[in-house]
Amino acid sequence: MHVLLSDFDGRTGHPPRRDLERWLAQEASGEEWKRIADHLASCRACEEYVEACRGEQEALEARSPPATFAASVLARAASGAAPRPRWPFLLAASATAALLLIAVLLWRPAAEGERWRGAAAVVRVYLEREGQRALLGDHRPRPGDRLRYEIALPPGQRAYAALVALESARALPVLPASRAAPPFEIAGTSFLPGSAALEGGAPARLLLVIRPAPFAIDSLLVEAEFAVRQGRTLEGVAHQLLLDPEAP
Amino acid sequence: MVPGLAFPIKPPRPPLDEAAIAELYRRCGALVLRRCRLLLRDPAEAEDALQEVFMRLLRYGASLEGERVPLSWLYRTAERCCFDRLRRRRREEPVDEAALAREPTPIDEALGSEAREVLGRFFHRLPDKLKRLALLHYLDGLPQERIAVELGWSRRTVGKKLRALAERAVRWKSGART
Known part of the structure; x- marks a missing residue:
């Protein structure tokens, strides 16, 4: 507005x-x-x-x-004295920035009345290229690569996850690929089903959102776009990655 | 089916060079600095915070749309820098509220007494969201509708929280801690 x-x-x-x-x-x-x-x-x-x-x-x-x-x-x-990226929406300008992140999800009451007690989710991002898979680490993603997300939750915890892309202020679903699909229910240590295939194009941010309660992808996209426009944080962002094919 | 990422091409903001930083500093430097001074009550630290704002701009500015960096973005970033500094300072040393009340900044002269109290010696007691509310209301003089847009609240919520803030300021002034 x-x-x-x-x-x-x-x-x-x-x-x-x-x-x-x-x-x-x-x-x-x-x-x-x-x-x-x-x-x-x-x-x-x-x-x-x-x-x-x-x-x-x-x-x-x-x-x-x-x-x-x-x-x-x-x-x-x-000289490297620049401030560290602010959690969670501001992003390092380089695609080779630290890509393994331990994210602490925000505490909030679950719908059933149980409490989500600040569970820690460990996220690992793997890059698949020419039949090989490796932790993203310092590898720079490029068109043709695929990214796979492995999420580890503490024993007994259950959560819901989705991967969305933000290009400029527009949010798009990636995993699941449909706005109408539900988020993935996760527990223990597992890979997010599917992978994100990189096809190049304009710079975009990939946001992995993990929340303790189910949510609608469509609503998440609206929330993400609102957060970008307002410069606000988006709840439950556990990992983010800048994809910039033009980056040096 | 493996979902793909096919992004429409939209050029990002070009990286800021020395000339662009200097130009932005000429337009907005003092405005951002006076906000930092009001929040930090320390001229030297405020100038350091101003540099930090521009460094954050270098780092994150590519995500901004359009050619110009809006003042509102600089203000929000300055507030985050200052809130972080205030938190660090508070961990390291107890807050002397009386001293805060005695440390005037240029902008204090333009504020009413309630605003000076809330933005001065009681400011550190507020959670970040209420700090922003206090700044938008007392410092920027924005109407409630615009504060609602800035904070993502309803206008009614803004009104309720402002009333609560004013009541809290009265209680604090009378010596009550909560």
Whole structure:
């Protein structure tokens, strides 16, 4: 849902502070830009706020010029000081990043009234190429490869799993391949039925979702797309992998 | 049948180079920094958090759609960086709420007294989701409908939680711990 910048506060008549900041950040355009500009021309308080922000930007640039800041960020990133990926939706940019992950599923009550006690699922991803199978590890997946997922749950635990792909903000079912199919019920240590055959194309993320209760694939896809649009986390993501045929 | 992955081609955001980072910093640097300063109450740590936001952008920015990095993405990322830092700080040393109340930031002047209390000395007591609610409401001044969209809640839920937040602030101010 796109929210217009011009949601002026009904009580005060001022635009929300966030919108003044978006205006400063040059995110407003056309009619939205004009409405804020008109308001600023006639509102001393908002104009002062915007001017204060501009002053802070000037002071910041005097202290740390943009070119210096950018060089410093790139140098820190290159030195490996970059932050670790945030659980679970933000993803390492490289397809050769760590691909074996121990995921702790979120605690939540099960439908039957039992409790899912933070069970740990161990996920192993195997790459199948030319009749050989190996842990994905540092192998870089390429078109023609197949990926197989092995999931180990603690004894006595039961869960439901599905693999979905996200390209840009669109979610697609992979395993099971149909939106109408139920997720796979898993217990103990087992492979997810089937494999994901890589056919190349645009970069995409593969998300393995494991939840303690059954869920509908169709709903999961809607949830995933919503999570991407909102920058939110998706519940139960136990493993994710970036597939980027163009990656160096 | 073995399911395949045939993705329609859609080019990702090109990697950010030095010029693109500098341009984004010119547009949004101080805005992100003032948010970090408000949250961390420590100018030096806030500048470090600002760098961390841009490093996260380098790492994760390819998943963003469109040509421009939206301010809202930078704010959300800054909040996550700062929340992580606050948690680490809290593990290492007890929080001095009185000191937090005395550490003004440039944006404090633009806030009302309730907002200053909630975003200042009581902020660390809130769970992350309520921290975001407090920021969107007290700091950004967004109407409830837009907060609902940002947080994925109903407008009614936003209203209820804001009322609860205000009541909690009053209780805290009067000395009650919960």
